[in-house]
Amino acid sequence: MKYVDEFRDPRLIQRAADEIRTLAASDRQFRIMEVCGGHTHAIYRFGLDTLLPSNVELIHGPGCPVCVLPMGRLDAGLSLAADHGAIFTAFGDVMRVPGRGGTPLQHKARGTDVRMVYSPLDALEIARQEPKRHVVFFAIGFETTAPSTALTIRRAQDLDVRNFSVLSNHVTILPAIKAVLDSPDMRLDGFIGPGHVSTVIGSRPYEFIARYYRKPVVVTGFEPLDLLQGIAMLLRQMREGRVTVENQYARVVADDGNAAALRALDEVFELRTFFEWRGLGFISQSALKIRERYATWDAERRFNVPAIEVTDPVAAQCGEVLKGALKPHQCKLFGRECTPERPVGALMVSSEGACAAYFGRAARQGAAASLAAAGASR
Numbered sequence: 001m002k003y004v005d006e007f008r009d010p011r012l013i014q015r016a017a018d019e020i021r022t023l024a025a026s027d028r029q030f031r032i033m034e035v036c037g038g039h040t041h042a043i044y045r046f047g048l049d050t051l052l053p054s055n056v057e058l059i060h061g062p063g064c065p066v067c068v069l070p071m072g073r074l075d076a077g078l079s080l081a082a083d084h085g086a087i088f089t090a091f092g093d094v095m096r097v098p099g100r101g102g103t104p105l106q107h108k109a110r111g112t113d114v115r116m117v118y119s120p121l122d123a124l125e126i127a128r129q130e131p132k133r134h135v136v137f138f139a140i141g142f143e144t145t146a147p148s149t150a151l152t153i154r155r156a157q158d159l160d161v162r163n164f165s166v167l168s169n170h171v172t173i174l175p176a177i178k179a180v181l182d183s184p185d186m187r188l189d190g191f192i193g194p195g196h197v198s199t200v201i202g203s204r205p206y207e208f209i210a211r212y213y214r215k216p217v218v219v220t221g222f223e224p225l226d227l228l229q230g231i232a233m234l235l236r237q238m239r240e241g242r243v244t245v246e247n248q249y250a251r252v253v254a255d256d257g258n259a260a261a262l263r264a265l266d267e268v269f270e271l272r273t274f275f276e277w278r279g280l281g282f283i284s285q286s287a288l289k290i291r292e293r294y295a296t297w298d299a300e301r302r303f304n305v306p307a308i309e310v311t312d313p314v315a316a317q318c319g320e321v322l323k324g325a326l327k328p329h330q331c332k333l334f335g336r337e338c339t340p341e342r343p344v345g346a347l348m349v350s351s352e353g354a355c356a357a358y359f360g361r362a363a364r365q366g367a368a369a370s371l372a373a374a375g376a377s378r
């Protein structure tokens with residue numbers, strides 16, 4: 001398949017891994033953050049970390065939307081169903097996120113009308129089919145998914161569907177990267193720039209990272225060869241003493257992004273003064289709220305959405321893992337109290353969460369080791 005096979009070609013992958021080893025050949029350590037949860041998932045799915053020399057360390061960043069969602073926002077969204085009889089709709093990866101009163105799926109099992117949708121348009125369609133009920137779409141995600149929410153709100157206005165609203169939890173990637181860079185315990189040498197978000201915002205907005213923080217950025221795709229090429233491009237910049245933003249994913253990402261998507265975002269959303277990120281705390285100008293002119297479709301304006309603050313269990317170290325200060329397996333709960341079947345933190349829920357990705361790899365290695373042991377004993 002075009003754009004897949006050539007990016008999974010073992011010979012090209014081996015060549016890229018060799019190039020990385022050559023570029024990294026030195027005494028120093030290279031700490032590279034992959035911002036995007038999709039990258040974390042791909043790295044462990046394809047075992048790319050095993051191809052890197054020991055002095056190239058990948059740090060997982062805050063780009064998994066489910067992982068940075070504060071538990072209180074989920075509880076607030078579910079309270080709209082409980083208190084106002086609304087139908088709660090959300091993407092599948094929200095369904096297993098634990099809130100204070102359980103996950104949306106557990107609420108559903110107790111009788112709350114919770115429905116999984118594949119797009120906000122599905123939620124709008126439910127509202128059209130059930131005009132006597134109110135339908136809330138619980139919107140999460142970065143600039144990648146926010147345009148589809150914006151277009152759905154515009155469609156609701158065009159069709160005059162008034163029994164539909166959106167609880168916006170959309171966040172923006174740049175303030176999160178800045179929060180990581182400003183964190184005093186963080187030492188990074190460069191960034192694998194997010195691929196999905198950049199299809200919307202482009203590669204140009206990352207220039208402040210190179211200019212003011214003096215860290216190179218390479219916007220990178222999601223196939224094995226993409227990621228290895230992205231790492232090689234970062235190492236080459238460091239070796240040559242250059243600090244700039246490069247775009248490995250040029251087949252998808254334009255420097256200035258997607259103009260139509262950016263227009264839709266700007267028309268429907270504005271920045272909130274503050275928003276809470278799970279594990280990162282309150283970050284200014286980091287999230288999107290619906291503009292006044294679309295108030296009819298804004299759940300926060302239509303309902304009294306409670307501000308619920310929920311702290312993670314003391315032993316959970318999701319914040320440190322989100323900021324890249326700890327590896328997932330260094331959390332005290334990893335693999336014991338916290339597993340994909342019984343997640344304590346959201347990083348264990350989504351396949352893009354660093355803890356779930358680590359756990360999946362460890363499980364695969366365990367299965368491989370068991371198979372090898374069984375084979376040896378035969």
Ligand code: SF4
Nearest residue numbers: 316318331338345355
């Ligand atoms: S193992 Fe669980 S509690 Fe620990 S950081 Fe990961 S998700 Fe959070």
